[in-house]
Amino acid sequence: MEDKRELRSLLLATKTGKQLSEYHIKLLQKQNISTAEEFIDADNVHTILALASDTTEEIKRELLNLYVGRIKFKTLYQSQPINYSTGIEDLDKLLDSIGQPFRPGRVWELIGDNDVGKTELLHTLAVNFVCKYGEQQQVLFVDTNLDFDSERLEEILLERKQLSEAAIDRSLDAINVVQATTAESLIAALAALLEKLASPNAKFEAVSRIKVVLIDSLTACYILYRSSYGRNKGRRFLTELAMIIRKLAVQHGIAFIIGNMTFSPDDETNDMGEDEDVDNEGGSTQKSTDAQEDCSFLGDYWCSVCTLTLVLELPDESHCDGDGLRLLKVLNNNFGISDGSCLLRITDAGVI
Incomplete structure (x- = not known):
């Protein structure tokens, strides 16, 4: 030896x-x-x-x-690292094709307009994960919009006819929910998770079973900081949040999927009170440099935090063959191909 x-x-x-x-x-x-x-x-x-x-x-x-x-x-030793399954066949095929399989330690962003189905997709991913991996690998769902719907989760599970009542109860128990409606409460919730996982007795506690964190959505916590007055505070919030997420991902192998709303430059200027640059004669106006930097959802800095950005949207008319159809596209991929898409459908059984 x-x-x-x-x-x-x-x-x-x-x-x-x-x-x-x-x-x-x-x-x-x-x-x-x-x-x-x-x-x-x-x-x-x-x-x-x-x-x-x-x-x-x-x-x-x-x-x-x-x-x-x-x-x-x-x-x-198994030479290949552990890959999770999203439980959605076409989505898993897309992730494999772009070199970004769902894996411990990943930090992903899911963006899209209001009511496009982001929360429904996150609900489905939570259910699929606990159904596949059981009580030993649990999910933490961070609800910032107060949109978490336990009844909807139960409906999705009931559509899976092979599950017994006891199995449904176990699956629901494996989805831990935290409400965090402010930036401070979101950071506090993740910091508490990090502290518990870093304790010497963590492996004997239920918190050690959390392997996936779903946040719905970061926009709700950040949107109040998009004015010129609050921008610096917002950047500090994103920096602190990114540090905690990276520690949880790198040190504890937790995978993150973070929901966000789509921002447009017009929305930011008109609704959020952004600064404008006025020419010396008081004529035409344009956005400040900071505003241009931030109009890419949560800014250029945040793009470096998430290794994959996906956008969920309604497909064009040529693909519309019924209600519930959605298009999921790759916007940014730090690990491979940055182009690809798949069609998903919202059903009574969740997103398929």
Whole structure:
């Protein structure tokens, strides 16, 4: 059996593992991870080292290639990272085609006009996830619009005829709901989750089962900060929120899907009291530089937080063959192809 010195030497021999410091090695030793086998087999290495789960998975793959050269141990580690399913076949196909499968640690944005079906899609994703993965992998639904509808969730579950009454109750119990109607309460809710997950006894508590966070919607908390007076406060809010989300995603492997409304420049100027630049003769006006930056939904900074942005909208007339049809398109993808779409339908059984 190899000793601690050999684990260090094997890590240093890998392209990604050699980036680990002596401090990282000591963290592993404190958790009794002293062999390559233990490193590969551990599920919480990314949490111990405070690294992205994708980074530790890459180290495991590289380490396994070296390790297997000495000991035939291929069955120890599944080479592909865990991918969740959205439970919507066409959506999963779209995500695979653009290199963005639903995976732990992802941070996605779902945008669209009011009443287009964003909340219905988030409700469906919550139900599909707990139905597939059971009580051990739960959902946190953060309701900022006071639109969460437990009766609607039950209706969707009742449409799945194969589910018993007990299974429906278990699925509903696995969807945790928090109401947060202000920026402060939203940050407080996620900070509380982060604090609980970081506690030494977290693995023995129900909070450790939360693997997906759905926020419906961030716009409701942010919209009051879009005036020229509140813009700087709004940016501080987004920065603090992004830091908490990244910690939950990177350190604890939680996947986020964040709903947002669509903004247009006209809406922002006329309704939100944005500043205008007036020429010296008091003639024509135009938006300030800050207004132009922010009219892209939540601004350019927020685009760097979410690795994937999807827009849900009504399809054009050529695709309209009945009520409930929606078009889901890729607007931005930091990990792959930035173009693609699929048609979804809102039904009694949710979005399909």
